[in-house]
Amino acid sequence: MSIHVMTLSHFVGLKKVLDAVQMEIDPHQKVALVGKNGSGKSTLLKLIAGELTPDAGTVQTMGKVAVVQQLPPDLHITLTDHLTPPALRQAREHLEAAESLLADPTEENLSLYAKAEEVFRELGGWDFSQRMEQLLSELGLPERQLLSQLSGGQLRRVMLARVMLENADIYLLDEPTNHLDVQGKKTLVQWIRDSSATMVLASHDRAFMDQVATRTLVLERGHLTAFAGGYSKAMQQKQELETAQMRDHQAQSRKVDALTQEVQALKSSARSSNTFNHKRAGNQALIMAKNKAEYAGNQADKQARAMERRVERLREQMPDKPYQDRQQLVIPESLPTQYPNDLVRLEGLDTFCTHNIHLTLKKGMRVALLGENGSGKSTLLKALQSSNPAVLIGSHVKVYFCGQHHEELQQHKTMLDALLYSNPKLKLAEVYNILGHLDLPRDPRMEIAGLSGGERTRLSLACLSVTDAHLLLLDEPTNHLDIQSIEALEDFLLAFGGGMVFASHDQRLVEKVATHTLTLQGQGHVLVDR
Known part of the structure; x- marks a missing residue:
């Protein structure tokens, strides 16, 4: 029920969407995954699910993983047939076959029936039909219709229902609230809260993430940053962290600028001292005055070199400047200013x-x-x-x-x-x-x-x-x-x-x-x- 991602890197074409990503998700956590379109959220989910092979690094999952499919492979079957997991359908067939043998209640037949019933029970077979009917009702889906007769929004809810009916340890959901109305979201939220499984939820629905997430992962420029709590709390922490980083960056920058100016002043002093002007010697002996000037210049130059090394160390220790996304909507000034009432x-x-x-x-x-x-x-x-x-x-x-x-x-x-x-x-x-x-x-x-x-x-x-x-x-x-x-x-x-x-x-x-x-x-x- 846990997920371990170690130094994971992956390219999509020539673009490096994941760069040495580290991530550990403990059992039972409900984790929101957020980031801009194209940042690599869906790619990360596919790597965790094993649908893609990483270019570098490893992914380890403990337990059965369930994901929302993009589209059902066969649209010419009924909704209930699609929602019944193949393993459960096979277990039901084995149970029915074993049950037919009970007309001859030998020890072997009784043992076959007991084993078939145990598998069927562990897969949740006895209450599956009841759970499916209740879920279809809550999601507003018709039971007997062919998948080909459903709308795009209904198909999306069908795919979500398929995952919700699986007995998995880890669920990976990519935009699970798309096309869900208020009742559908309410059903989804309650299912997530009641489930003991580990979940990763890639979503842009802020209210939904605040309702269910215990942790939020922000994927930005190939790197993953973890914050406690739902989306709103995570964004507040992110803002506070970036404000502190910017403050440290600016303070270090001011210190570097001040020392750089001091280095320039010392270098200027050294050049001036090493250029001996005999008119400034006054009544002193010219040789003594020249030696004194050269000594002062050498000292200033030595101080400048030492200070340059200090500036270089400060630059190496400079806190990174927080990333600021400059991309934004531009609304030209030619918009109308007068609107009819x-x-x-x-x-x-x-x-x-x-x-x-x-x-x-x-x-x-x-x-x-x-x-x-x-x-x-x-x-x-x-x-x-x-x-x-x-x-x-x-x-x-x-x-x-x-x-x-x-x-x-x-x-x-x-x-x-x-x-x-x-x-x-x-x-x-x-x-x-x-x-x-x-x-x-x-x-x-x-x-x-x-x-x-x-x-x-x-x-x-x-x-x-x-x-x-x-x-x-x-x-x-x-x-x-x-x-x-x-x-x-x-x-x-x-x-x-x-x-x-x-x-x-x-x-x-x-x-x-x-x-x-x-x-x-x-x-x-x-x-x-x-």
Whole structure:
């Protein structure tokens, strides 16, 4: 139930994502793993699981390891068949075969049955169906459907359910809260808390990590730093540590600078003394005056060399300057400063999932759509973009939509097309500035089809951050974002002068940004002023 990682290094292509990483996780610990997108979190989990071979170092795990699969290998089976572990299915077949032999209750047949029953019991077979049904109900998953008939979000919950039903000693979960609604997260949190297994949770969900993590590992520039407690407590410790490191670094730097200036002064004195001026000798004998000057110069030079050695030792002992990530969102000054007061009004809007919605959205209102998966949040956002007569968009109000899978980018060919659609006033220099700060390809005319998943995410964020729209419609805007980007997004949304409607399962985002919440409940809805 423990994990030991020793001097682990690994390359992805030419990039060294892990550099002599050391990590020990004791039994029963629930460890959060955080870091920017591309920092190597998923790679580290695959190395621990044995799916990858490290370029250097070793990984040792004590106990059975379970991981969340990316996609089920066979989509043409039922949900219950997929969730039943192969070992348990085989144990059930052996038990049924042994049970059929009990018609002839010989000592051999009784022994076969006892052994088969013991294996089945140890695998949790007797209560497996009950546990599976309860878990499927809590996660809102249909029992009898084929996997091919499920949505992407439902498949993600299926993969999570598969892991939760396994009897493992170590669980490795990569973004386990993605696509989970409030009830799904509640089920996951309770399962983690109740489990005695060791868990490593790579996540960007801050509230979730605060709820379950007993320890937090921060992966940054290939190095791993451990902090006690959940995410918030770890970030506070990290900030205090970096502040202390910066203070020590600056104090040592000031000392080095002062001594360096003193060295320069001594060297200048030595040069001056060694350049004998007979006019300064006065009534002294010239030879005596010259010797005296040379002695003073030699002493100053000796002191300078000794002090230089001291400066060199101080430089070697200099505390490292804390790493400061300079990458941040750049919002050009060409954003609109005037927003109309009335943005949109819903007068009895009906959708497939909700009925008779009345809502008036004014400037400054930030409405969070809440509700379980399938309650109609995405459907309502689509309706707000439609020509439905119950949706009354204000005069000259520009609407910008940002989808959870970056659907807004599909209509554009190049990055420049997408950015200029978001804000036609952008200057080319501003476009280059945005691409540079978000680590996007430097050619604005590069086609979006050639971008990686992470680059599409950053481009979507860039388009949102520069839009000149008055009304924002956001569907799960924090999906695929790392914590740094989520916090930058929060700052932008709080500073945005127009209005917005956004659907999100990110509890912290809702708490920090929303001025109102609209909870969709079956055929009803509840608007709450926060």
